[in-house]
Amino acid sequence: MPTRTAAQRRAEARTVFDAAFADCPSRRLMERIGEKWVALLLTRLADGPRRHGDLRRSVPGVSQKMLTQTLRGLERDGLVRRSVTAGVPARVDYALTPLGESLLPVLAAVSAWADRHMADIDAARAAHGEPARSGSAGAGG
Numbered sequence: 001m002p003t004r005t006a007a008q009r010r011a012e013a014r015t016v017f018d019a020a021f022a023d024c025p026s027r028r029l030m031e032r033i034g035e036k037w038v039a040l041l042l043t044r045l046a047d048g049p050r051r052h053g054d055l056r057r058s059v060p061g062v063s064q065k066m067l068t069q070t071l072r073g074l075e076r077d078g079l080v081r082r083s084v085t086a087g088v089p090a091r092v093d094y095a096l097t098p099l100g101e102s103l104l105p106v107l108a109a110v111s112a113w114a115d116r117h118m119a120d121i122d123a124a125r126a127a128h129g130e131p132a133r134s135g136s137a138g139a140g141g
Contacts, residue, residue, distance in 0.1 A: 032077065033103070033106075033107065033110075035070065035073075036066075036070075037059065037062050037066060037067065037070045038070060038073075038074065039107050039110075039111075040059050040062075041055060041059065041067075041070055041071065041074065041080075042074070042079065042080075042096065042100060042103060042104065042107060043104070043107060044058050044059060045080065045094060045095060045096045045100070046096065046101075046104055048095065049083070049093040049094060049095035050093065050094055050095075051091065051092065051093055051094075052067065052068075052071070052092055052094070055067060055071075055094065071094055074100070075094075078097055078099050078100075079096065079097060079099055079100035079103065080094050080095065080096060080097065080100055081094070081095050081096070081097050082094055083095070
């Protein structure tokens with residue numbers, strides 16, 4: 001048997017792990033809602049349909065390209081519905097689907113947990129020498 005390096009063994013172990021958990025529903029959901037703009041956009045759509053430009057203004061820092069890509073992904077996943085109203089120019093609105101609406105309590109729970117515990121996490125990180133980060137803790141922004 002040929003000798004394998006530690007890096008090769010780690011790569012093989014990672015491949016086995018990824019194969020075993022590729023279909024784990026929790027992992028797949030966390031990957032999805034953990035994307036940078038997803039939780040913010042879902043919470044911005046909680047109050048009803050919004051136009052692309054309105055969404056862009058409500059999420060400072062998101063580029064038009066990333067907003068479009070994220071909305072397309074959410075539409076593909078069945079969480080957001082895109083509707084086009086004919087006219088010059090055409091009106092495009094985005095709204096949560098029932099599936100997307102059912103995710104809002106989950107995001108609210110994560111946001112509430114973050115609001116309660118991020119100071120504890122920041123303190124633990126500081127105890128390990130990591131500098132403090134600034135910004136809001138909640139999933140909704």
